[in-house]
Amino acid sequence: MGTFSRLTDIINANINSLLDKAENPEKMIRLIIQEMEETLVEVRTSAAKQIAEKKTLTRQLRAQTDKAAQWQEKAELAINKGRDDLARQALLAKQQCQPVITDIEAQLLQVEELLESIQTDSNRLQEKLNEAKQRQEACVKRQQTAEVRLKVRETVKFEQIDDAILRFEKFQQKVDGLEAQVEAYDLTEAKTLESQFQALEAEESIEQELQAMKKNVVNA
Structure with a gap:
């Protein structure tokens, strides 16, 4: 059994509501689209038949109208020739065409109204199909997004990533420690070098003072 039973059901259908209630929305939307496309084909087939019928009726109407016009011309010709009897027969034949013309015109009107209705329904059905x-x-x-996310979770081991990050942090801490040792060594070396120069300066000061004392002793 199809999702819809009539064209009106499709046109008035709330697709969102149908999908919300469906156990398998993906399958349901496929069925909806399939039935809509099949119905649209039927509608177009019906429209084609009605268009063909309209052409047939139009052709018949033209033939009857031409026939009535011909009888009108014959009646006028008979009158001009003084043949009132023939004119009467021609007018009678013309009158007999009128009911046929009236009937064809009524059929044409029905076909045109039906075609207009089919066009309206077809447009609304196409809109529903586009929506679906x-x-x-x-x-x-x-679905594609969910599959990609699932594939990522299946292939990527987040525990391994966390472990790699942890090991990298430990390595970084080790590098930081080595750099700190180098900086400490540089700092210590710099102080030692400075103290050596201070010692040299102190020795020079003492030597100058010693020489000055020797001069004083000699002069005394």
Whole structure:
């Protein structure tokens, strides 16, 4: 059994509501689209038949109208020739065409109204079909996204990533320690060098003072 039973059901259908209630929305949207496309084909087939019928009726109407016009011309010709008897027969034949013309015109009106109705329904059905295809496209994208996320989770071991990050942090801490040792060594070396120069300066000061004392002793 199809999702819809009549064209009106499709046109008035709330696709979102149908999908929300469906156990398998993806399958449901496929069925909806399939039934809509099949119904649209039927509608177009019906429209084609009605268009063909309209052409046939139009052709018949033209033939009857031409026939009535011909009888009118014959009646006028008979009157001009003084043949009132023939004119009467021609007018009678013309009158007999009128019911046929009236009937064809009524049929044409019905066909045109039906074609207009089919056109309206076809447009609304196409809109519903477009809506359903948009929902299907959205479902496909959601499914693809979910599949990608699932594949990522299946292939990527987040525990391994966390472990790698932890090991990198430990390595970074080790490098920081080595750099700190180098900086400490540089700092210590710098102080030692400075103290050596201070010692040299102190020795020079003492030597100058010693020489000055020797001069004083000699001079005394």
